[in-house]
Amino acid sequence: MEPPAHIKQAAQDAVNSLLPLKSSQKYWREYEIFQRWCEDNLVQECSEVVLLAYFKEKAKCLKHSTLWSVFSMLKATLNIETYTKLISFLKRQKEGHVAKKSIEIENITKFLNEAPTEKYLMMKATVIIAMSAACRSGELVKMQLEDVQDKGDAIIIKIPDTKTKISRTSCTTEQSWIETIRKYMLLRPEGPARFFLKYSRGICFRQPVGIHSFGKMPSQIATFLNLENPKGHTGHCSRRSSATALAGHGGDSVTLKRHGGWKSSTVAGSYIEDTLTSKIANANQLAGHHPQASTSSAVFQEIPVTFADQESLEILRESEPSSVFSSTHNIAATNRTPAKNTANWLAYHAEAKTRSETRKGLMEAQLALSAIVHRSSKITRTPRSSSPQSSNTTTLLKCHSL
Template structure:
């Protein structure tokens, strides 16, 4: 940032000053960038289910889209209704103008009442609105024709991009997927969320202290009416998934 500003405003290239670069690197040792506070999945679910729609419906929709697509403030502000396709059980959202200049598409699935909240908010859109911006000022259960500005929208997504990345990291998603989801070019940014993931730290602690691993193990058990086990025991297991196939 210092290098870019000096070139733009003062036409000074600090790469020609090796002592200055060495000084900046030395003073930057141990520096850790401050991350935004994030919402946990339970906090998100609780807000979406319990907050009053009459007051918070617009914020709920912004939170849903922000989390699902790791959207930044400008992306939500400029999102238009014609870039959202409602296909019964999901929403397909296109973000064309992004900070990283990489257009992306994300999907909001029919989890909980997310689609219901979106459709409820969209149904309140006044018929005389002359623009296509999705987010309109919302108060007392009604939308006006005035689009939501950046300052208002900043109250919503200051945490949603980091929350989305952290939720993915907690779920064990790889760095490449996190980068693609958020539209990031930097691997270092994505690595920060994986490194700070509590779930990831818990898995590492289990591997170090208990000796467990996260490698996938598949066990097939054929059971008939005459061969039903009384119990099945698992030890030192985390993130266990059971797939039950019933053949009649």
């Protein structure tokens, strides 16, 4: 029995609502392209064989990322998610693919310091905001004046309308970067709501900057810096550069997902795998080297800390071999500075994310260490006291993240 017309219409409305609101026309346009291809090739019924032939023809002129985009759009209008051979074919197209380039943070700093401000002020402001908030080109285009707020010691950057429908807020506290953004904001004429306006020879015009202009900026920066293959730096370069810089300074997958608004851990994890820091850590593990405190991502200084209970130190000493905590070096009873290897052990556990050991003693030690480090972060350097309480004071490393 065929359902009534109003039921059919309600079902069709429900199907139409499944498509993204902003790009529904693009989805239907891709479906119409496939329909015309079927008519030209006398195809009357859609099947996996038909889709394989269609995508094989598309693969001659499209990159693998574009093929996946076409597949995603057709999947919203056709029941093709179970076509395993088609999915395997699309995965095979990625072989030999080399990701587009990103600009290292050192080169970005060089550009900001050496490029003449009169010519590159707007481009500098764009790079700073894009790096600070991991912006897509489309997000830069839509950015409003109210989305960039000067709080004195920081510039707050809000991105309310994102691709993933999740608003993001970032900031920059680098003083030189803040001054650059302020210079650009002072030159903006009153009236236009869009933040980025055309800039030329020290004058800011009322014309908004388009998405194609943002797409060319990374290539122009690479040309200024005389980098290899400037055209390989596309409009998505700033977002990749921001994620790579954060991963290179110790950012984990969760931090990267929050920073860039990614939903996929795979995407965020790929930036960590590609960093030199990750490769060096892997090389040290293969060589059997013991983890050491990273001097590139942290600065260590000695501060006096008073321990509330000496039991925490006993747990720490019992949880590790005597080579780490020497039995002749009684930290709880003296004011002596811990041995160098002890400091390395403490710094390593302060930075560690997970531990596979589940012994009760080690778990208690980790909790005690966390409490000690948390307590030490609130204590400033003070001279040693000659009071009786000084016998309970020792030295601990404080880690300041860069």
